[in-house]
Amino acid sequence: METSTAVHRGDADVAHVAALFADPTRARVLVALADGRSLPAGVLATEAGVSAQAAxxxxxxxxDNGLIDVEQSGRHRYYRLASDQVATILEALAVIAPTEPVRSLRDGTRAAALRRARTCYDHLAGRLGCAVTAALLDREALVRTDERTTTERRPDDRLSARVTDAPYDLGPAAQEVMASLGLDPDLVGRPGGPRPLLRFCVDWSEQRHHLGGRLGAELLTQFLAAGWVARRPRHRAVDLTDLGAERLSTLIGVEIT
Structure with a gap:
């Protein structure tokens, strides 16, 4: 008689993973890494407000629990999120988390800046990210494949989460529009790699779709290189520069206040 060697797995240990996000120091470290950058331990300690030993x-x-990776560069070790799934979880938690009390004008400015323009792992989010996505749709660089004509979320799209079976495809003007924004127009025609060209998230502050995936990452990289947006030190918020505001308005009609 054969003896089964199958391993019966139980339910996912959600409580164990949730506890990793629950500690204030770990939460601040993960948020600091949520824009996709790699940061050294000293910077992360400062961001979390703890000693180097505690960090x-x-x-x-x-x-050890697979939420971050580390890379050695010379004498320094740089930490980054292990995957964009961790950033997605952070965005989802932001929807249900209470807001921290604003104790100063600086705190209020940081909160407003996050809502205006920020990174969601390696692509744009906030009002700016949603406005760029809407402009691409208006100019037929993207098209919706369902009955809707805007970037509104569908009733079954979970807040602050990656959109499954996103109802978008490249539009007839994709190459022309991407070229106008400084991207290689052939990008939209290349065979897919390990990462999808198009992905979408439900933005937690705007509650609309914003563009992610390989195309979203390429757009953010180009905007940074062109000086249209600028990162803030140790902060997920990014600033839309005067040059960027002018170019995005002229090229694709993006207007945000």
Missing amino acids: SAQLSRLR
Whole structure:
């Protein structure tokens, strides 16, 4: 008689993973890494407001549990999120999390800046990210494949999460519009790699779709290189520069206040 060697797995241990996000120091570290950059331990300690020793202990725990990766560069170690799924979880938690009390004008400015323009892993989010996505749709660089004509979320799209079976495709003007924004127009015609060209998220602050995936990442990289947006030190918020506001308005009609 054969003896089965199958391993019966139980339910996912959600509580174990949730506990990793629950500690304030670990949460601040993960938020600091949520824009897709790699940062050294010293910067992360400053961002979390703890000592280097305390930060090191929490970084080790996050790494041991697969939420972050580390890369050695010379004498320094740089930490980054292990995947964009971790950033998606952070965005989802932001929807249901209470807002921290604003104790100063600086705090209020940071909160407003995040809503205006920020990174969601390696692509744009906030009002700017949603406005760019809407402009691409208006100019037929993107088309919706359902009955809707705007970037509104569908009733079954979960807030602050990646959109499954996103109702979008490249439009007839995709190459022309991408070329006007400084991207290689052939990007939209290349065979897919390990990462999809088009992905979409439900933006937690705007509650509309914004563009992610390979195309979203390429757009953010181009906007940074062209000086249209600028990163803030140790902050997920990005600033739309005067040059960027003028160019995005002229090229694709993006207007945000």
